[in-house]
Amino acid sequence: MRILIVSDAWTPQVNGVVTSLQALISQLRGMGHQVKLLSPGDFRSIPCPTYPEIPLVWNLWRVGPAIRAFQPDCVHLATEGPLGWAARRWLKKRNLAFSSAIHTRYPEYVSTRCPLIPLSWGYAYLRHFHRPSQAVLVTTEHLRGEFFARGLRQLKLWRKGVDCSLFKPLPVAGDAQSDPVFLYVGRLAAEKNLDAFLSLDLPGLKRVVGDGPQRHALQQRYPRVEFCGYQHGHALAEAYQQASVLVFPSLTDTYGLVMLEALACGTPVAAFAVRGPLDVLQQGITGYMHEDLGAACRQALQLSREGCAREAAKQSWTVSAHEFLAEQPLLDGELYMPSVLLT
Structure with missing residues (x-):
């Protein structure tokens, strides 16, 4: 399939969202899928005022043409930032299906940084963004239950993994307690x-x-x-x-x-x-x-x-990628159908 992923979080940012997407894209390409990622690097952006490491895309009118040019079979919105909103708006206007994900507790983060903003506002924001999504991917069963209680629907499980070829024990472990x-x-x-x-x-x-x-x-x-x-x-x-x-x-x-x-x-x-x-x-x-x-x-x-x-060692990115694929709707809402042309 031709899979398009839209994310406001990408390199050179270093966080769990970027790590997850890098591993996912590597696995999907290894399976033979064509994957394109739309990120702030593809557009013009300005630093986030309170978090300059995070770029905010401003020429959002270019998102729709970028989606059309790739001709994807399915689209996944990884983040609820400006790029995610622009892609959501373009897809929704054309009645095209997409999936999305909740990678972070956005309402809690906003309330931590801006205590005057109620937690309920953050969850209203999440509900509004993800409401048209055919599948809202979350990492654990506990989160699925918690977000369901907050009014989110279409919640599907997408567990994360670890690269055990890179992250592995030393051949001989030292004495951890001698100098912790x-x-x-x-x-x-x-x-x-x-x-x-x-x-x-x-x-x-x-x-x-x-x-x-x-x-x-x-x-x-x-x-x-x-x-x-x-x-x-x-x-x-x-x-x-x-x-x-x-x-x-x-x-x-x-x-x-x-x-x-x-x-x-x-x-x-x-x-x-x-x-x-x-x-x-x-x-x-x-x-x-x-x-x-x-x-x-x-x-x-x-x-x-x-x-x-x-x-x-029991958790791999290969299993994670298969779970991701299992919840991807094609643009017409079906699963694993022939390529859908965009107009």
């Missing part, structure tokens, strides 16, 4: 709740891999923490391998791919007992979840690295 390294990987932004981790009194070293709008403030506040910036590929895998525990302090993530990547490298996870960690971790086997994050960190040190890697 507590690692955070991800964006440095308010919604990630970094202070809950960095303020803890823990033995050994705290290391942060990632970047974002809070980096300067956090470095000033926590001078003893090692800030490494973004890491990719083998360098990122090595950061996981060298860590004793991955600390995941977020209270709002829908999933948290970094947890799977860490586990594949044999590194257990410490987190709060909230959605995301609850969907990824097995308490006492691959991680510890506790309302006291410091206690979870210390308990996670006791876990078997071999057990963590063994559990992570």
